[in-house]
Each structure stands twice: as structure tokens, then as C-alpha cells.
Amino acid sequence: MLRKLILFLIDIGLTLFSGIVSLFMRFGFDFEEMGKYDESVIIYTLISSIVYILNGNYRIVWEYASPRDMLFLVRGSIISYLVNVTFFYFYRGSILPRSVGFSTFLGSLILLLLSRITWQWISNLRKGKAGEKRILIIGAGDAGIMLLEEFEKRPHLGKVVAFMDDSKRKIGRRIRGVPVFGPITETMKIVEKERIDEVIIAIPSATKEEMERILKAIDLRKIRVRTLPGIYELTDGRVRIGHLRDISIEDLLGREQVKVNLEEIGSYLKGRRVLVTGAGGSIGSELCRQIARMEPDLLILLGHGENSIYLIDEELSERFEGLKKVRVIADIGDWEIVEFAFKKYRPEIVFHAAAHKHVPLMEENPFEAIRVNTLGTRNLVKLSMKYNVKRFVLVSTDKAVNPTSIMGVSKRLAEIYVTTRKSNTIFSVVRFGNVLGSRGSVIPKFKKQIEKGGPVTVTHPDMKRFFMTIPEAVSLILQAGAYAKGGDLFVLDMGEQISIDKLARDMITLAGFVPDQDIKVVYTGIRPGEKLFEELYYPDEERVSTSHPKVFRIVSENDLDPDEVEEYMKSLEEHLRKAEVSGILEIIRRLVPQARINFTKGEEKV
Incomplete structure (x- = not known):
């Protein structure tokens, strides 16, 4: 309040001073003549002070004022001048020469603007001196x-x-x-x-x-x-x-901006009921963000972890005020619970991103990998057909190609099941490599190790991986969904594979340290299920360009019978229920003959 009063008194003083200076400019040192108009200058100042208050001059924090805020002063001065001109035109008890009135207006405007600029400069100078960065x-x-x-x-x-x-x-x-x-x-x-x-x-x-x-x-x-x-x-x-x-x-x-056709994406998402599984995960949560921009009729957030679903729901509520959404806590391996969600909300589009993704962890828990990644996907596919879902998109991984891990095998089985379905639902799969910064991935792990002072652990000096940013990957998933015609497999262009050893050393350097001097790099050996490098295609898969340079359609000679695949999945479900390793391995050998896995070791730990 004191600050406003000081500014108000300064404005009155400057306006009065402008009026006096204007009289000097008009009459020189003829004080007798000037005295005839003292009352008029005071009236001008009083009228201006009222206008300044009504104009909102003192509701602005001038310390942080922008050029736009300065326009308030200009507006106030113009209004006060016009009000004064009108007042003196009708009130004959006092006279204000036109030249004096205009000079007072012009002078007060300049002085008021200079006062605010000076106020801002002094405030900034006072704050900026001590310990200035x-x-x-x-x-x-x-x-x-x-x-x-x-x-x-x-x-x-x-x-x-x-x-x-x-x-x-x-x-x-x-x-x-x-x-x-x-x-x-x-x-x-x-x-x-x-x-x-x-x-x-x-x-x-x-x-x-x-x-x-x-x-x-x-x-x-x-x-x-x-x-x-x-x-x-x-x-x-x-x-x-x-x-x-x-x-x-x-x-x-990765910093490149990915350009996608928003019109094509919006054509199948806008006004639709969209279900995202794994909605609290790295890919799933970004799918929710980008889908929300497409103005769906309803966004269904399905996930197994309540905290992650809560967090993405809170974020969406803050960023997309009018977005209609619901939260479903469910395990995709639980048919009854997932069917309840389908029956209640009737999704029209399904993006399936829920999966167990940690390779060494799934080597120790192979039954769980099959239950969720393969049979959980089967549940969603069957429910999508039952409840007339229009489009279904499975998010897959490069680890499904020539798999050496049970996680990769479980995702390859899911790919096969989705792409062999014949239905009114348009089924498709999008396969790509690692994404930057996903939970549990190598980059957050290296960051923590560097923060602790090392060592940074790399499995093998020749280990390489594909990398893509999460927003980029999700944009291309949505774009691929627009291209789908049924039974499609799309692969994203991941660029060149990156050396994990170089990645670790670059991260140490970016943190301001010298690799192997300030922070050691230690090689720990390849973990169960890991490969030295990843692949995006099988030898019999041919890449076909789409209208987007980073999305490729895969054409394969591997033409599996849908009914035969369904029978294999029924058998897989039965073998899993009985924990029959030999039966599971036989189905894997038939459907994924390229797999090189050690299921027996996992069995001992199940």
C-alpha cells in the first residue's frame, strides 16, 4: 500500500511540475500573467490524479513491467487530457490555454514513463548487484x-x-x-x-x-x-x-522434431473412445499426452500400478482441462476384470503398451513374461474383436527379432498373434528399439552411478543399442496407426545403433568428469538373455516405404494360419497353467524357431 501511495504522489508531483513548466514555456517570466492560470493547472492535476486511479496505474507491479504495461500510462494520460479538455470547454470559471494543456499532457506523459523506467532500473540494480551470476x-x-x-x-x-x-x-x-x-x-x-x-x-x-x-x-x-x-x-x-x-x-x-500428419492421426482419434494399456509407463503415459491433444471423446487409462496411473491422471487434469477420462486398475492377464472395462467403456481404439520389459528379470520369471506379454495381449485382442474395437495397435520391441531372451520371445509370440487375426478390427503392430530415459533403462542407471561417484557399469565394451526419444517414438506409433489396414507390422527407423560404452563415457564427460580418471568404467559381462546388438528385421522381412520417411511397413513370406496360431495359444495357456516347461518350449520352437533361449534356468527359479 505504501508503494502505491508513493507512486501516486510522484505522479501528482510530475503532472503538476509539467503544468508549471508549460506555463513558463507559454509566458516566460511574466509571473503576473502566469498567476491567472495557477488554478487551471491545479484542476488539471486533480482531474488527472482521479483518472490515473481509475485507469489502474497502481495495480501494476512496475518492477516487472513490460512494454505492454507501459501502454496503461499512455492510455491514462490521453484520457486525462481529453477529460480536461472537455471540462474546461464547459466550465467557464477557469481558463486553460490550449498550448498549456497540450504541453502539460505531453510533459506529464514523458515524465511518468521515465519515472517507471527509472523505478524498474533502480529495483533491478538493487537486486542484481549482490552475488550476481x-x-x-x-x-x-x-x-x-x-x-x-x-x-x-x-x-x-x-x-x-x-x-x-x-x-x-x-x-x-x-x-x-x-x-x-x-x-x-x-x-x-x-x-x-x-x-x-x-x-x-x-x-x-x-x-x-x-x-x-x-x-x-x-x-x-x-x-x-x-x-x-x-x-x-x-x-x-x-x-x-x-x-x-x-x-x-x-x-x-535425439533432439530432432518429428513431423507427423496430425490430420491423419486426428481422423481416427478425434471424438473416439481410446483405451491405452500400460498408461502409467514411459510409452503409455506419452501416448496419453499426445492422444489428449487429439480431443478424444473418452481416454481410458488402464494400468496395473495404481501410483503411475494416479500420476498420469493428475498431469492430464492439469494440462487438458476439458479432457474426459477414466482410470482402470487391472492386470491384462485377468480376463474378467479387463472384460468388465471393455463392456463398461466400449473403447473404439486400443493402444496396447502394457508389458514386462526387463530382460534379465524376465529370465528369472519366464512364466510371468508369457502370461502378461503373450497371453495378456491375446486377452486384449479377443476382447477387441468381441466388443467391435475399430483399431488395435500393439507396441512391440526389437528384442522380438531373433530373440535370445524369454522377454523377446513373449513379445514375438504377441506379434504373431496380433498380425494373424482376421476381423473387422484393424490390427497392427509397431516395432522399435530403446527409448531414451524410460524407467529402468540404462541412462537413468548411469546417471545414478555418476551421482554416487562411480563406478559406471557396462556389460560389454562392444554392446550397442538403438535409441529414440519417447515423444518421437509415440508420434510415429500414432502415425503408423493411421496407415494400418489389418494384420500390419510397422518398423520405425531408429538410425544407427549407439555404443553403450561410448554412451557411458559421454555421460561422465557431460557431468564434468574425466572417464577412467574421476569416474571408472567397469565391464561386468553380458547378462542372461542379452545380445551384443539388436536387430529390427528378420531375414525374410522386406521393408516397404510409407508416406512417412521414418515408418516402414513389413512384408513377410511367413504366412501362418490364424486358426493354427489360435490352437497353439490355447495349448500355451494350458501348459502355463500347469507350469509345463517342455510344452511351452515346444510351442516356442514351432512359432519362433529363431529363438535361442534358456528357459530351463528360469524354471529353476520360478
Whole structure:
């Protein structure tokens, strides 16, 4: 309240001062003539003060005012001038010369604007001096300028003292008073010269190759580096300080924005009842986020873990206010419970992402892998046909190709069952490799090991894996769903396989340490069920292009009889119920002859 009163008194004083100066400008030092209009200037000031209050001048926190807020002052001054002109036109008891009135308006407007700018400058100066953090922004584009504006509003968080850019047009010039240096390869020279405390990479559109080039120019042991997320993560196009995060391995492995045909995807999702299994998992939760943008009639979140379903439900409630959704806690291996959900909510589209995915863990629990990944999928497929689901999409894995693990075999059996169904329901499978940052994957594990000071454990120096970001994978799953015609198997383009050893060493470097000096890398040996490298295709599978460059349709000569596959699945269910390992292995040998697994070892631990 005191601050508002001070500002109000300052405004009255400046307006009165403008009126006095205007009289001097009109009459010089003829004080006798000036005295005739003293009353008019006071009236002008009183009318203006009332207008300032009604205009809302004192509801703005001027410390953080933007140019748009300054327009309130302009509006208030114009209104006060027009009200004064009207008042003196009708009130003949006092006269205000037109030149004096206009000069008072113009002078008071300029002084009011200058007062706010000065107020803002003094406030920022007062907050910014003590322990000020000096910041260098790499990227003098729109994102970098937005960040500069954010820091100018919050000087206690740091001061931007320099930009780095490769553009010759920008190097050597200034942006809002901040110099632009370059090229980016000279970053460490500027860091030392300008005594920089933190570097921020503000290029959301940067590819992984560009990020790698930028990071090579920075000594991560000497300076902290933060970055903005990829452009596909900035949903509203605005850049904020809250978006900043520490540099991570994800920035080197995948930042490209995946472009999909939203019209095609929306055509089969908008206004539909959509069921997502495994809705609380890494893939399932991202499916829910992206499907929610397509405005479904109802989103059904089905999962076995209540906490994960609760968390994604809360997130969706915050981000998508009008979204209609329901939560179903169920095990897909439980026919009765899952059928109850189908019967009650009548889904039209099903995305099946629920699965046991940890390879070594499933080696110890092979019956559970078969029960959930294979027979649980069969339950969902049969219920989809029974309740007239329009489309069904199974999320699969590269571990289903020439499997050496029971997890891979269980997913391959699911692929075979889904692709051999003949029904009015359009069934399809989408197969791809690892996704970055999924729960229980190698990247979060390495992060924890680095935080503890090491060692970082790698199974084998030659181990390689495919990687893709979760948003990218899910976008392509939705796109593939639009291409499905029935019995389709799609494979996503995963790029080149990445060395896990190099991945671990890059993560150590990004954390500001030297591999094998500050943090050791230890090789522990290949775990049961693991392969040195993954594959996306069987030898008899032919890739056929679709209209999306990263989605391929698979054509195979392996033409299995649907009824025969169904009989095998019935037998598998019976063998599983009796825990008959030999019977399960016989079915695996017939349906997945390429499998090389050790089920007996798992049996001893079941």
C-alpha cells in the first residue's frame, strides 16, 4: 500500500511540475500573467490524479513491467487530457490555454514513463548487484532474446553479459545492449575473458550433431552448462527460465522434431473412445499426452500400478482441462476384470503398451513374461474383436527379432498373434528399439552411478543399442496407426545403433568428469538373455516405404494360419497353467524357431 501511495504522489508531483513548466514555456517570466492560470493547472492535476486511479496505474507491479504495461500510462494520460479538455470547454470559471494543456499532457506523459523506467532500473540494480551470476547465451536468435528478457525481469537469477553465435551478420553487434561474440568455437575464450559463471544453450531447433559440435567447444569441467529442451517440447512456443535444465545425454542422442500428419492421426482419434494399456509407463503415459491433444471423446487409462496411473491422471487434469477420462486398475492377464472395462467403456481404439520389459528379470520369471506379454495381449485382442474395437495397435520391441531372451520371445509370440487375426478390427503392430530415459533403462542407471561417484557399469565394451526419444517414438506409433489396414507390422527407423560404452563415457564427460580418471568404467559381462546388438528385421522381412520417411511397413513370406496360431495359444495357456516347461518350449520352437533361449534356468527359479 505504501508503494502505491508513493507512486501516486510522484505522479501528482510530475503532472503538476509539467503544468508549471508549460506555463513558463507559454509566458516566460511574466509571473503576473502566469498567476491567472495557477488554478487551471491545479484542476488539471486533480482531474488527472482521479483518472490515473481509475485507469489502474497502481495495480501494476512496475518492477516487472513490460512494454505492454507501459501502454496503461499512455492510455491514462490521453484520457486525462481529453477529460480536461472537455471540462474546461464547459466550465467557464477557469481558463486553460490550449498550448498549456497540450504541453502539460505531453510533459506529464514523458515524465511518468521515465519515472517507471527509472523505478524498474533502480529495483533491478538493487537486486542484481549482490552475488550476481554472469551468464553467456549461445544462440542470439528468438529463443536467446526471450531468455534475455526473462533474466532482465528477474535480475536476482543472473545477468546476461554476452551472446555467442555463428552468424557473421550478428557477430560484433549488440542486442539490447548485450554484445554478440563468435564463432561458437571460441566460447571458452569468452568465458574466461568475461568471467562467465554459466553458459546457456538457447537453440531449441539444434540437431544432435549441432549440439555435439557446441559441447565440444565447452570445457564442461570448468563451467556449468544448461540448455532449453528441443523445440517439440516447447508446446506454446514461449521460452521461460523454468524450461532450462542441465545438459544431458538425451541432447546428444535425439533432439530432432518429428513431423507427423496430425490430420491423419486426428481422423481416427478425434471424438473416439481410446483405451491405452500400460498408461502409467514411459510409452503409455506419452501416448496419453499426445492422444489428449487429439480431443478424444473418452481416454481410458488402464494400468496395473495404481501410483503411475494416479500420476498420469493428475498431469492430464492439469494440462487438458476439458479432457474426459477414466482410470482402470487391472492386470491384462485377468480376463474378467479387463472384460468388465471393455463392456463398461466400449473403447473404439486400443493402444496396447502394457508389458514386462526387463530382460534379465524376465529370465528369472519366464512364466510371468508369457502370461502378461503373450497371453495378456491375446486377452486384449479377443476382447477387441468381441466388443467391435475399430483399431488395435500393439507396441512391440526389437528384442522380438531373433530373440535370445524369454522377454523377446513373449513379445514375438504377441506379434504373431496380433498380425494373424482376421476381423473387422484393424490390427497392427509397431516395432522399435530403446527409448531414451524410460524407467529402468540404462541412462537413468548411469546417471545414478555418476551421482554416487562411480563406478559406471557396462556389460560389454562392444554392446550397442538403438535409441529414440519417447515423444518421437509415440508420434510415429500414432502415425503408423493411421496407415494400418489389418494384420500390419510397422518398423520405425531408429538410425544407427549407439555404443553403450561410448554412451557411458559421454555421460561422465557431460557431468564434468574425466572417464577412467574421476569416474571408472567397469565391464561386468553380458547378462542372461542379452545380445551384443539388436536387430529390427528378420531375414525374410522386406521393408516397404510409407508416406512417412521414418515408418516402414513389413512384408513377410511367413504366412501362418490364424486358426493354427489360435490352437497353439490355447495349448500355451494350458501348459502355463500347469507350469509345463517342455510344452511351452515346444510351442516356442514351432512359432519362433529363431529363438535361442534358456528357459530351463528360469524354471529353476520360478
